[in-house]
Amino acid sequence: MITALAFMLSAQAASFDAAAYLKRYDEVMSPAAFDADSSMVAHREDGSARTYRMRILKSGTDKLRSTFLEPAAAKGQEMLRNDENLWLYMPNLKRAVRVASRDSFMGGDFNNADVLRVNYVADYEATAGASADPALVLLELKAKSTQASYDAIKLWLTAGDPKQSQPVRAEYYAKSGKLLRSAVFLDVKDFGDGLKRPAKIEMKNAITPARHSEMVWHTVKMKGEIPAQRFVVDDLGR
Amino acid sequence: MLPLALTLSLALAADAPEFTGSFGTRGSLTMPNADSTLSTADLPIAQLLLDANLQGRGRLLDDTLTLSLDASAFVPLQRGFADANADGELDSVDEHETLGSRPFVVFSEAYASWEPMEHLVLTVGKKRVVWGPGMVFNPTDVLNPPRDPTDAALQRAGVLMAKVDAPFEFFTVSALVSPAILEETAGIPSVAGAWPETRIGEDDDLHWTAVLRGYALVWDTDVNAWVTFSHLYGAPTGGGDEGNDFEYHPRFMLTLSKTLFEIHEVHAEVLVEQGSTRRYADADCADSHRDFLRCMMTRTDPITQSRIDDDEVYPRILVGWRPMLEDGTMFSVEYYYQADGMMPDEWDDYQDTLTRVGWLQRNDLAPTTIASPSTNSGLPNRASFNPSRRHYLIATAQKPQLFDDFTVMATVIASAEDLSGLASGSVLWSAAEWLNLSLIAMAPFGSVVDPGQGEFDGAPFSGRVLFEARAFF
Numbered sequence: 001m002i003t004a005l006a007f008m009l010s011a012q013a014a015s016f017d018a019a020a021y022l023k024r025y026d027e028v029m030s031p032a033a034f035d036a037d038s039s040m041v042a043h044r045e046d047g048s049a050r051t052y053r054m055r056i057l058k059s060g061t062d063k064l065r066s067t068f069l070e071p072a073a074a075k076g077q078e079m080l081r082n083d084e085n086l087w088l089y090m091p092n093l094k095r096a097v098r099v100a101s102r103d104s105f106m107g108g109d110f111n112n113a114d115v116l117r118v119n120y121v122a123d124y125e126a127t128a129g130a131s132a133d134p135a136l137v138l139l140e141l142k143a144k145s146t147q148a149s150y151d152a153i154k155l156w157l158t159a160g161d162p163k164q165s166q167p168v169r170a171e172y173y174a175k176s177g178k179l180l181r182s183a184v185f186l187d188v189k190d191f192g193d194g195l196k197r198p199a200k201i202e203m204k205n206a207i208t209p210a211r212h213s214e215m216v217w218h219t220v221k222m223k224g225e226i227p228a229q230r231f232v233v234d235d236l237g238r
Numbered sequence: 239m240l241p242l243a244l245t246l247s248l249a250l251a252a253d254a255p256e257f258t259g260s261f262g263t264r265g266s267l268t269m270p271n272a273d274s275t276l277s278t279a280d281l282p283i284a285q286l287l288l289d290a291n292l293q294g295r296g297r298l299l300d301d302t303l304t305l306s307l308d309a310s311a312f313v314p315l316q317r318g319f320a321d322a323n324a325d326g327e328l329d330s331v332d333e334h335e336t337l338g339s340r341p342f343v344v345f346s347e348a349y350a351s352w353e354p355m356e357h358l359v360l361t362v363g364k365k366r367v368v369w370g371p372g373m374v375f376n377p378t379d380v381l382n383p384p385r386d387p388t389d390a391a392l393q394r395a396g397v398l399m400a401k402v403d404a405p406f407e408f409f410t411v412s413a414l415v416s417p418a419i420l421e422e423t424a425g426i427p428s429v430a431g432a433w434p435e436t437r438i439g440e441d442d443d444l445h446w447t448a449v450l451r452g453y454a455l456v457w458d459t460d461v462n463a464w465v466t467f468s469h470l471y472g473a474p475t476g477g478g479d480e481g482n483d484f485e486y487h488p489r490f491m492l493t494l495s496k497t498l499f500e501i502h503e504v505h506a507e508v509l510v511e512q513g514s515t516r517r518y519a520d521a522d523c524a525d526s527h528r529d530f531l532r533c534m535m536t537r538t539d540p541i542t543q544s545r546i547d548d549d550e551v552y553p554r555i556l557v558g559w560r561p562m563l564e565d566g567t568m569f570s571v572e573y574y575y576q577a578d579g580m581m582p583d584e585w586d587d588y589q590d591t592l593t594r595v596g597w598l599q600r601n602d603l604a605p606t607t608i609a610s611p612s613t614n615s616g617l618p619n620r621a622s623f624n625p626s627r628r629h630y631l632i633a634t635a636q637k638p639q640l641f642d643d644f645t646v647m648a649t650v651i652a653s654a655e656d657l658s659g660l661a662s663g664s665v666l667w668s669a670a671e672w673l674n675l676s677l678i679a680m681a682p683f684g685s686v687v688d689p690g691q692g693e694f695d696g697a698p699f700s701g702r703v704l705f706e707a708r709a710f711f
Contacts, residue, residue, distance in 0.1 A: 073672065073710045076293070085458055085460075107642070229407075232405045
């Protein structure tokens with residue numbers, strides 16, 4: 001009986017194109033070029049919350065710039081990713097310093113790469129997993145390089161046509177196999193210009209379960225091209 | 239006039255101008271050092287510094303023109319002064335006004351930046367431009383007021399400049415010219431570039447510096463290389479110079495910063511120049527009170543810029559390593575070398591001479607020189623780093639998000655030659671999204687190699703505790 005069940009799951013696992021779903025994930029969660037207004041709410045262990053509002057510019061697969069608009073204490077801070085390089089511009093330093101991709105993003109439960117480096121096709125090898133829910137497909141992602149945010153990810157997307165699929169939830173693992181974080185993708189919304197995607201991501205911290213963070217995308221404007229100089233260190237703070 | 243014009247432009251014309259700022263109060267208690275080399279008579283024991291900061295930004299002309307302003311106003315209140323008596327014990331000094339006791343303003347930045355076309359940015363005004371990656375100290379920064387070594391964020395002031403940038407995807411070319419600010423009134427520049435003809439006793443020269451710089455991202459490494467050419471620029475350098483009086487003087491700088499193995503940032507700053515503006519003691523004036531007084535009477539300056547016309551090349555090199563852990567903890571270790579730093583004999587002469595200057599000060603024969611805060615060096619710092627010797631070690635550790643809202647930080651700066659130094663620790667509580675409360679303590683520590691003779695043994699204070707509250711809006 002167990003052997004039969006395992007065979008059925010295995011058969012299901014092999015029956016879809018994992019690479020196509022992974023490509024779809026990048027397309028909806030990280031379009032080629034956009035200008036977005038988003039916010040992150042970090043819920044802490046004591047029940048309080050901190051809200052950060054930011055403008056996010058993205059160009060190509062490796063350039064992203066985030067400018068903090070709120071709260072007042074963080075206003076003017078900027079984060080820039082250019083390929084493997086991450087910088088944080090501090091307005092009270094009037095300069096940018098390099099930061100690590102696995103650092104916590106503004107003290108919340110996302111790390112810098114979760115927000116600034118969504119390029120799963122480049123960073124992960126996807127294989128088809130066995131989803132217990134027939135309405136979902138499971139992608140099992142293994143990091144291709146040490147630059148990836150996590151060593152392994154389990155990613156569930158809606159089953160069916162990969163070109164219409166949406167992410168539903170994800171689990172993020174360390175090399176040891178320990179669960180670090182889990183995410184739920186909510187509120188699929190049409191942002192216009194053909195972009196339909198979850199507007200809200202809830203990220204739970206598996207190590208300190210009392211904490212969780214939400215990333216909400218208020219607007220996402222697709223752009224044909226954003227000038228390259230917007231993604232240059234010298235432009236930060238300007 | 240430029241700050242005023244910018245403020246008005248921001249308020250009236252800019253598309254959705256943004257204003258932020260803060261109100262702060264910084265209270266400090268300082269214990270004067272009875273063994274201070276120089277007089278501490280002007281060092282307040284209790285000080286309250288009230289400040290208001292306004293930062294504005296607006297965009298015009300379809301976002302191609304940016305107007306930016308960062309201004310602060312300070313009201314210092316000071317009580318209590320003490321100085322060492324002839325027996326080496328602290329005696330109270332009568333309440334008096336010091337240079338640092340008057341209200342002042344600091345226009346840290348006030349500039350307009352125009353991007354008339356792609357790959358061209360023109361900037362005019364007062365702006366802080368830092369190209370060095372050093373965490374605590376930037377020996378290649380020969381333009382801006384020096385930073386506070388115990389808190390890298392405690393300096394935002396820049397210099398007057400006209401700058402052209404040509405930014406491209408992987409490289410940028412910049413050029414700037416900056417007139418020296420020769421005189422300020424309550425923090426507002428009143429004379430820049432050249433002295434007015436009506437000013438008697440001043441030179442007719444233009445005081446300026448020009449910079450040509452290139453930046454490139456090469457193999458995931460930030461590479462900055464630039465050359466400066468200056469004439470009587472006279473700005474503080476952060477490198478220990480008390481005045482930068484070179485005439486038609488070139489300097490060459492190179493900085494590198496790279497992240498290795500995801501979390502290890504390594505960096506280097508190198509400055510190369512001929513000659514030095516450092517002030518050295520005249521050994522003939524340093525041996526005894528009699529020699530010192532003889533020099534004074536014969537108008538022989540006991541401390542001079544004796545190597546300013548030297549042909550020898552004096553590099554300054556800073557190398558650092560900064561691991562960044564996943565929980566946000568950051569360590570930084572930096573080593574600094576300056577070739578024009580004093581050798582042991584030179585240091586002994588210098589310290590002996592300063593001791594004699596202190597003796598003159600304490601006997602009302604020379605003016606006291608300790609004035610804090612200064613109005614011509616940007617925002618008031620809690621501590622300064624003016625290295626005189628050759629080798630230094632600088633270590634910092636910072637742990638943010640401790641219990642979510644606390645950030646603890648520790649900094650140690652030590653002379654690697656005599657192992658004296660300055661230690662500082664701080665706890666910052668982000669009590670609300672709009673309110674930060676900080677407790678800071680710092681103390682110099684004496685040399686264990688050469689007790690009493692270390693660089694920090696003669697520091698003006700033996701301990702300082704500060705409390706700061708800052709509300710953002």
